[in-house]
Amino acid sequence: MDALATLDVEAFTDYLARHERKSLLRFLTCGSVDDGKSTLIGRLLYDTKLLFEDQLKSLERDSRKHGTVGEDIDFALLVDGLEAEREQGITIDVAYRFFATDRRKFIVADTPGHEQYTRNMATGASSSDLAVILVDARHGILTQTRRHSFIVSLLGIRHVVLAVNKIDLVDYSREVFDRIVAEYREFAAGFGFTTFQPIPLSARFGDNVLDRGPKLGWYEGPTLVEHLETVNVEDDLLGRPFRLPVQWVNRPNLDFRGFAGTIATGRIRPGDRIAVAKSGRTSTVRAIVTYDGDKDEAVAGEAVTLTLNDEIDISRGDVLTSAESRPEVSDQFAAHLIWMSDDQLLPGRQYSIKLGTKTVSGQVTEIKHKIDVNSFQKLAAKTLSLNEVAQVNVALSEPIAFDAYADNKDTGAFIVIDRLSNLTVGAGMVDFGLRRASNIHWQALDVTKESRASMKGQKAAIVWFTGLSGSGKSTIANLVEKKLHSLGRHTYILDGDNVRHGLNKDLGFTDADRVENIRRVAETAKLFVDAGLIVLVSFISPFRSERRLARDLVGEGEFIEVFVDTPLEVAESRDPKGLYKKAREGKIANFTGISSPYEVPENPEIRLDTTSASAEEMAERIVAYLDSNDYVI
Amino acid sequence: MSPLSLGTLGRHAKVTALSSDRLTHLRRLEAESIHIIREVAAEFRNPVMLYSIGKDSSVMLHLAMKAFYPSKPPFPLLHVDTTWKFREMIRFRDETARRLGLDLIVHTNQEGVAQGITPFTHGSSAYTNVMKTDALKAALTKYGFDAAFGGARRDEEKSRAKERIFSFRTETHAWDPKNQRPELWRLYNARVKPGESIRVFPLSNWTELDIWQYILAEDIPIVPLYFADYRPVVERDGMLIMVDDDRIPLKPGETPEQKLIRFRTLGCYPLTAAVESPATTLPEIVREMLLARTSERAGRLIDHDDSASMEKKKREGYF
Numbered sequence: 001m002d003a004l005a006t007l008d009v010e011a012f013t014d015y016l017a018r019h020e021r022k023s024l025l026r027f028l029t030c031g032s033v034d035d036g037k038s039t040l041i042g043r044l045l046y047d048t049k050l051l052f053e054d055q056l057k058s059l060e061r062d063s064r065k066h067g068t069v070g071e072d073i074d075f076a077l078l079v080d081g082l083e084a085e086r087e088q089g090i091t092i093d094v095a096y097r098f099f100a101t102d103r104r105k106f107i108v109a110d111t112p113g114h115e116q117y118t119r120n121m122a123t124g125a126s127s128s129d130l131a132v133i134l135v136d137a138r139h140g141i142l143t144q145t146r147r148h149s150f151i152v153s154l155l156g157i158r159h160v161v162l163a164v165n166k167i168d169l170v171d172y173s174r175e176v177f178d179r180i181v182a183e184y185r186e187f188a189a190g191f192g193f194t195t196f197q198p199i200p201l202s203a204r205f206g207d208n209v210l211d212r213g214p215k216l217g218w219y220e221g222p223t224l225v226e227h228l229e230t231v232n233v234e235d236d237l238l239g240r241p242f243r244l245p246v247q248w249v250n251r252p253n254l255d256f257r258g259f260a261g262t263i264a265t266g267r268i269r270p271g272d273r274i275a276v277a278k279s280g281r282t283s284t285v286r287a288i289v290t291y292d293g294d295k296d297e298a299v300a301g302e303a304v305t306l307t308l309n310d311e312i313d314i315s316r317g318d319v320l321t322s323a324e325s326r327p328e329v330s331d332q333f334a335a336h337l338i339w340m341s342d343d344q345l346l347p348g349r350q351y352s353i354k355l356g357t358k359t360v361s362g363q364v365t366e367i368k369h370k371i372d373v374n375s376f377q378k379l380a381a382k383t384l385s386l387n388e389v390a391q392v393n394v395a396l397s398e399p400i401a402f403d404a405y406a407d408n409k410d411t412g413a414f415i416v417i418d419r420l421s422n423l424t425v426g427a428g429m430v431d432f433g434l435r436r437a438s439n440i441h442w443q444a445l446d447v448t449k450e451s452r453a454s455m456k457g458q459k460a461a462i463v464w465f466t467g468l469s470g471s472g473k474s475t476i477a478n479l480v481e482k483k484l485h486s487l488g489r490h491t492y493i494l495d496g497d498n499v500r501h502g503l504n505k506d507l508g509f510t511d512a513d514r515v516e517n518i519r520r521v522a523e524t525a526k527l528f529v530d531a532g533l534i535v536l537v538s539f540i541s542p543f544r545s546e547r548r549l550a551r552d553l554v555g556e557g558e559f560i561e562v563f564v565d566t567p568l569e570v571a572e573s574r575d576p577k578g579l580y581k582k583a584r585e586g587k588i589a590n591f592t593g594i595s596s597p598y599e600v601p602e603n604p605e606i607r608l609d610t611t612s613a614s615a616e617e618m619a620e621r622i623v624a625y626l627d628s629n630d631y632v633i
Numbered sequence: 634m635s636p637l638s639l640g641t642l643g644r645h646a647k648v649t650a651l652s653s654d655r656l657t658h659l660r661r662l663e664a665e666s667i668h669i670i671r672e673v674a675a676e677f678r679n680p681v682m683l684y685s686i687g688k689d690s691s692v693m694l695h696l697a698m699k700a701f702y703p704s705k706p707p708f709p710l711l712h713v714d715t716t717w718k719f720r721e722m723i724r725f726r727d728e729t730a731r732r733l734g735l736d737l738i739v740h741t742n743q744e745g746v747a748q749g750i751t752p753f754t755h756g757s758s759a760y761t762n763v764m765k766t767d768a769l770k771a772a773l774t775k776y777g778f779d780a781a782f783g784g785a786r787r788d789e790e791k792s793r794a795k796e797r798i799f800s801f802r803t804e805t806h807a808w809d810p811k812n813q814r815p816e817l818w819r820l821y822n823a824r825v826k827p828g829e830s831i832r833v834f835p836l837s838n839w840t841e842l843d844i845w846q847y848i849l850a851e852d853i854p855i856v857p858l859y860f861a862d863y864r865p866v867v868e869r870d871g872m873l874i875m876v877d878d879d880r881i882p883l884k885p886g887e888t889p890e891q892k893l894i895r896f897r898t899l900g901c902y903p904l905t906a907a908v909e910s911p912a913t914t915l916p917e918i919v920r921e922m923l924l925a926r927t928s929e930r931a932g933r934l935i936d937h938d939d940s941a942s943m944e945k946k947k948r949e950g951y952f
Contacts, residue, residue: 009914009920013916020657020846024662095795097794098787104658120815123816126818247671247675248671248674248701250703251704252704252705260700261671262668301660301661302664303668303700305702316675354820354822357672410819413818415817417822417824422826423814424816427817
């Protein structure tokens with residue numbers, strides 16, 4: 001303190017200028033409260049003189065009230081900010097701490113370690129360059145150590161410190177330390193860490209935190225702070241291809257059109273050629289506009305506004321990219337997904353997906369496997385629960401630009417938002433793009449769908465009848481089949497009720513079962529299409545997401561959505577099966593139209609208004625459609 | 634806070650030179666804040682920036698000017714005026730809005746004024762509730778704002794350390810600390826239903842020192858009360874309270890004294906303690922701050938009740 005007080009203003013201004021040039025390191029700490037994580041952070045703040053008098057006083061007061069270390073100051077109380085945490089002695093949420101040394105400024109994401117807080121750990125890891133993984137020297141590598149390391153690796157962190165804490169409680173033993181480090185190296189070998197620094201320390205007594213531990217003379221490496229100050233975590237973001245997800249189009253007047261966003265990777269100069277990833281249109285950079293004047297160059301991490309030399313169509317959600325090295329553009333990709341909601345992930349359900357600055361609707365089409373975060377084993381799964389991790393395929397409502405997460409965190413990470421609750425329910429990392437063709441055509445066969453269909457004088461397709469119960473779907477589908485049969489065409493009908501009696505008799509009416517029900521019907525229909533048939537599916541299918549799932553399974557033009565549009569009161573007055581009556585009496589739950597919504601098709605190929613024509617006339621219309629669109633040759 | 638290990642001042646000769654490509658911590662913080670501010674403008678229907686006239690607000694406003702240059706920020710400023718702010722603050726506020734050409738909405742809880750609620754008559758807690766928290770909630774509801782920027786920082790206080798950058802509020806403006814949306818990468822979830830809103834904190838990752846250094850580096854105007862001058866004060870419960878106008882009831886025998894003082898934080902003048910200081914320039918202020926051993930909010934009377942008091946206030950809708 002004296003050193004600072006004696007500096008004259010000029011020397012002090014110098015000192016500030018140096019401080020201004022510091023770099024920033026963001027890291028997370030993982031470990032449970034028993035490992036002494038909060039104590040370690042409290043110690044870091046204390047040793048780097050970040051505690052003020054009033055905070056110390058409040059800490060001493062709280063230590064007497066809730067503390068667990070007798071007369072000493074309980075550093076853990078300093079960082080467990082929320083009331084519930086102080087009472088229960090656990091760290092529930094991610095907290096952010098700040099400290100600095102002469103060399104660097106640090107932002108610490110302090111994350112809880114229990115398995116039920118996997119999502120919080122992932123949250124902290126998403127913005128960190130380095131992880132400090134704590135273990136208790138007395139217990140060594142535990143299941144949770146493996147879990148923490150896995151999540152850290154999953155989120156793409158390449159720099160790890162293994163802090164072997166409470167080394168004082170094992171007599172500062174080198175053997176214990178070496179054994180723990182050897183065991184760690186073995187299981188973490190495949191995690192792709194670029195730097196790995198094991199450090200023996202005692203957070204409680206401050207050994208090897210800022211200063212060396214007097215009883216750890218055998219340890220020759222850096223102290224924790226020394227390592228954090230000097231470790232090189234530069235990820236070569238500047239050396240990668242230019243990417244700028246457009247956040248906002250800046251149009252103050254007719255003469256200025258700028259594209260504002262943060263540069264994810266690479267660098268840009270006026271005159272550089274860029275492309276719009278999705279449209280493929282190219283232009284050159286006219287200027288890099290900032291409040292402080294135009295710049296000669298901007299680099300990864302800077303928030304800038306670009307103007308271009310050509311008028312091309314660009315809006316929020318577009319990615320400006322180097323013209324030479326472009327991101328993938330597709331509506332499907334494979335990804336790792338962390339589920340963060342109490343409500344399970346349902347494959348086939350529509351969610352909002354935000355990737356970069358683009359938000360689209362999309363669904364998980366397939367869970368390849370989930371991964372046990374403790375044993376790293378791959379397990380089969382139909383759904384995902386809170387804190388579970390899986391490898392999945394994702395299909396979007398439209399193609400978007402993205403990179404693999406390993407190449408670019410900003411253009412390879414996405415969040416999943418529930419469309420009803422608006423909650424963030426998942427976080428994902430793109431592995432690679434998928435193309436529709438490669439997805440469907442998994443085995444090359446000599447006799448193809450086309451050859452089978454053409455032998456029958458037709459083009460195979462699904463005709464999907466959707467509408468309320470009692471709207472007339474089955475009646476019309478039966479008439480269509482009769483007409484096609486008399487024309488010598490090959491057809492098959494899949495009816496909701498019939499399928500429920502056989503193929504799907506193990507399924508109930510929960511959300512997961514409903515989605516599975518539709519999936520099986522759609523997959524079966526797809527097989528019949530492959531056999532060259534015209535498949536008539538008669539299914540209430542009230543949700544757009546379900547119909548979308550079926551449509552996505554087959555190729556372009558192979559799905560004909562027929563909306564049998566009958567007003568509720570008409571369907572209810574018909575009530576052929578007496579179901580509406582029961583539903584009104586409350587005897588059937590989730591009945592479409594009564595206690596569960598029917599989402600009207602937005603763009604059906606055919607819409608039938610059943611109040612204005614007979615079933616016969618409507619069946620005729622469908623046959624005419626099939627004829628004029630070359631399904632019947 | 635003072636993020637310097639003061640005992641090691643002699644070591645800076647060894648500070649490694651940074652390549653010119655690498656962004657300094659201040660430039661990284663600046664870029665992060667601009668990114669956040671732009672996301673809000675792009676995703677929300679009707680955002681507003683809470684402008685409290687203090688140094689953090691000055692920095693936040695400066696960042697907003699940068700984010701949309703050469704356009705103006707596409708949202709208005711909102712000041713909740715308790716009628717007890719320092720007169721110099723109000724002058725500075727009006728001058729700033731005029732200078733930058735921005736829309737400024739000033740909202741006062743007229744009901745509270747009519748009921749005669751003052752910090753002297755009703756105590757700091759009730760007064761803050763009515764004139765600040767209630768007034769803020771009423772203003773947000775009145776104008777239907779679906780997002781409101783605030784200048785709070787995570788280093789200010791423990792419960793703030795756990796708050797998201799996009800912090801969800803229910804229709805009644807309440808904050809539920811145990812049920813916050815996960816927030817990963819730079820992907821902010823801006824989805825709200827009608828009536829719900831998001832408080833957005835673009836300065837979350839800044840420390841007090843960062844703020845001062847940025848003001849210095851960018852030459853950002855701040856209220857003159859931050860600089861030392863001779864001002865009339867009275868001493869109450871060990872705190873120096875400035876006599877900004879004649880509404881402060883003087884106790885028997887109490888006479889205002891001219892002292893060389895300044896403020897580390899600004900709010901309602903009866904609730905904001907001054908410090909005696911000779912610091913009249915920014916470097917002097919920063920040096921003084923680094924040497925200080927009392928944290929910033931200690932100058933505010935509302936945090937003293939108990940150590941969890943801020944969390945309670947925030948749950949109820951305080952910024």
